Amino acid sequence: MKFRTRAIHVGSEPDPATGAVVPPIYLATTYVQPGAGTWGAFDYSRSGSPTRAGVERTLADLEGGCGALAFSSGMAAIHGATMLLRSGDHIVAGSDIYGGAYRLLHKICNRSGISVSLTPVNDLKQFEAAMRPNTKMVWVESIGNPLMSIPDLPAIAEIAHRHGAWLGVDSTFTSPAIMRPLELGADIVMHSATKYLGGHSDCLAGVLATKDPELHKELYFIQNATGAVLAGLECFLLQRGIKTLDLRMKEQSQAALEIAQWLETHPLVSRVLYPGLESHPQHDLAKRLMGDRFGAVVSFEIRGDFAQTKKVCESTKLFGLAVSLGAVESLIEQPASMSHASYDAAARAKFGIVDSLIRISVGLEDIEDLKADIDQALHIACT
Known part of the structure; x- marks a missing residue:
């Protein structure tokens, strides 16, 4: 199916119990289990819910990933990605990035012993020169905010991977309706879903999507352990917005x-x-x-x-x-x-x-x- 069709139907199938064309919003915080130590598909809403699972399936499909995670905000999603790193690791980020990302990298990540270097994305020689032996993540934006710089994602992915680093791309400005960074070499794609994905200024949300099942598993562990998940009503609003993306x-x-x-x-x-x-x-x-x-x-x-x-x-x-x-x-x-x-x-x-x-x-x-x-x-x- 084409992108527009998938945005409407994948993850938003009619409710099998009632036939409702819009799946119900599950607001439950906990789920009764079949037995002590025997787990059903859902157990506690921080770990997952039917409503969140639906929109995550939509997002993974549209990004061409193996899975997606819905966070409580875009900044929570970026923070989740940086929690893959350990003290002593280094991030190379584009110099043309959102102010909130700049603040997180310079004033929060530094508290955990993670350093960052900013470099222009339009100069691959400078980008290469910024890489260090301890560089574990490269972070760029699909279109730089606010100077509209464009990273050559396939070339930057090659640099990152050659140095043993993940490439994370904040694709908020483009959305998967314009660009799918996972198809261009990125390991992680992030969205402030508050923006184009939601589309109506009424839903605070963030997204991470990956193409590597092991990386997705690690990011899910981080999200579940730290708790910055998207609640049921916001999942519904995000799902609705994606249909007209x-x-x-x-x-x-x-x-x-x-x-x-x-x-x-x-x-x-x-x-x-x-x-x-x-x-x-x-x-x-x-x-x-x-x-x-x-x-x-x-x-x-x-x-x-x-x-x-x-x-x-x-x-x-x-x-x-x-x-x-x-x-x-x-x-x-x-x-x-x-x-x-x-x-x-x-x-x-x-x-x-x-x-x-x-x-x-x-x-x-x-x-x-x-x-x-x-x-x-x-x-x-x-x-």
Whole structure:
């Protein structure tokens, strides 16, 4: 079956007891067992539930993996992946990553004796040079947040594996409707499922998927031991969102490309970062990895300072001023003061997260309405 069909049917089969086309939500926290020391399919909801098992089966199928795990948030999923490591291990991560991931790697993992080096994903020589004998994990994003860098995943997978490290890919910006990193050499794919997979700003969730049964078994052990699992209602909401994922990604990607092309012509905009633009330095690589969809997040720099950039973000009427993305409603934010405020100021400057940078998440509103909203906000702040 094709992707869109599988997103609707796999893991969401009609209820065999009643014929209901939507499986019931299981809210039970514990399950009666057939005997002492004899275990049924489910025993305690931290270890698994029918509702969670359904959506995990959907996610594994769509990613082309052997299994998937649904976590209570995207950050819980990343943390679960890093718990594969031990004190003294080293992580090489892309320098263009979400601020929450930066905070976790630099201010939580370091407490366990795990070190991290950030390096640009678009320079394979630098990436190779960053690897150490104790490097056990490489962590990149399918599209960098917020500078929209594109990692050459097959090449980075080869580097990671040659050095004996796992490759983990945060694929939140693309979703499996655009890219499936496990098919490109990754060992672990992660999603903040709060974003495109859920799609409606009402479900906090995270996902890890793997193609190696032994790695999946180890990650399940970590999740069960630490407890950051997705509850029944959120599993239902995530399953429902996935059914329209392919349609939403198609429409939102097309709209984002049109808005990015328009922004390139705007006199108050100095630079637009979007992999679907021919001006993007890695446009050809993006086409090779993604085909004709490039996601719905666009970053751009205005001809203004910190205060003017802040004013643009505060002056939109349709774009909500918020630090999320991927849902049906459009959002806008200033990375320097919002999503990437966790970066040290020196690190933001080093990696190019300038004060004049704005990140937008294009939703499903009418494109002309969205353009008009950005235009009026730019003129309020910059003229």
